[in-house]
Amino acid sequence: MGNDKNVDVSKVVREKDTKTRNENYNQYVNQITPKNSLPKNMIGAFLVGGIICTIGQFFTNYYMSMGADKEAAKSYNTITLVFLSILLTGIGIYQKIAKFGGAGTLVPITGFANSVAAPAVEYKKEGHVFGIGVNIFTIAGPVILYGIFSSWVLGLIYYILKQLDVM
């Protein structure tokens, strides 16, 4: 297995220098470890992500047909998708969709909702403050922090460009 490629296992066993040996070993492991099929994952993500967005579009259209303006319909749609995602997380279905859909379930707002709902369910037993309060953003936290940070940076750039009359 894998011996026909660049790093043979003998280069791991015979190597005296620990650093080089570890590099060789990591390369060898990388060769023999089965990988997820990228095309298969991409098709799954495309389909599931597409379906979620189509459902979102359906809700937006529906709310607009009920008389909401475009901005309000979008907000109602977001609320609906977040609700559905949390519901499906709670009854154990979202995880199954995510296993197939991968990034297709991660990138839309439903993935964000899942990443907040999952710790809330898990850490409820450790109490409302130290359990849910501390842990609810363990997965979503980085997204929130760096999302806010990058919008601050962009705002600053926008302000400077505006002062310089570039924009």
Place this chain on the structure above:
Amino acid sequence: MPENKNLNNKSKMIGKQSLLFNSPPYIIGASSITGKKEGEGPLGHLFDAVIEDPLIGKETWEEAESEFMKQAAEKAIQKAGLTNKDIRYLLAGDLLGQLIATSFGIAELNIPFFGLFGACSTIGEAMSIGSILIDGGFADKVLAITSSHFAGAEKQFRYPLDYGNQRPYSASWTVTGSGAVVLSKNNSNDGGAIRVKGITTGKIVDFGIKDPMNMGAAMAPAACDTIKSHMEDFGLEAQHYDKIITGDLGYVGSDILIDLLKEHNIDISSNHMDCGKEIFDQESQDTHAGGSGCACSAVTFTGYVLKQLQEGTWKRVLFLPTGSLHSKVSYNEGNTMPGIAHAVIVEAE
């Protein structure tokens, strides 16, 4: 003062890191209690009990794991025909921080206790130290036990259970359950005797793997090192054993181990078995690289391996639970995953 006969005996030390016991301890009782998924696996019919409810009637995953351990301890003591009072020492450990599954699981048993951490190699470590205590005359009966729980391990090491993500093929599936072994100075079984003849204690071996989703690769070099040392210490060939049984290397780690050992001119391809590969059906149970966790090797040993020895299918095995000694903090801080493997020689007489 009575004379200590052992004083005049030859040393039990063999080679660099092995022991050969003068009076090899007997395995007089063992138990395996598992969760539903393990019960649905190829070895499911061999376990003492399969508990459908993953919370086993408790409120939290941690309490549930403790309950698994408590039931396994009681079952093993009962199967050995003993009561808690007969057990001199309890040697136990689990994967959770500060061994809480163990502490809360065995508190009620009222048995003098040493807590052990060897990650998924804990049952090997517990059987090793238990055998040393018995052969050394420090105990007549010892209970070695360990546990793990899929949900508790996911929560501690990976993500909350309900988080939707994709597991790589190299990731393993933590076994829910607990396995216990009662070691004794004297045999009380009516049938044939099963004894722990000797041990080879593993060193920490680290080949620089950093991916916690590929624990088999992190632990394989440790298993290789322990097997190689074992063969050197005892002057044996791999074929001496009917089976060389690793703990939870899984599919990826097992391939690596066989490759690595071949470079040392040790061929175990015909008699190697891995508990992580045996406990689940990879295809139908979607367990990727196989089972892992303290309970993986413990329940496979107590449920399956011991039965093969009792029935005479195998005479002599080298049981070698493997562990990855990392934590979430060490991983987040960019550290590697050090591996360990403790070998125990188990023979039927």
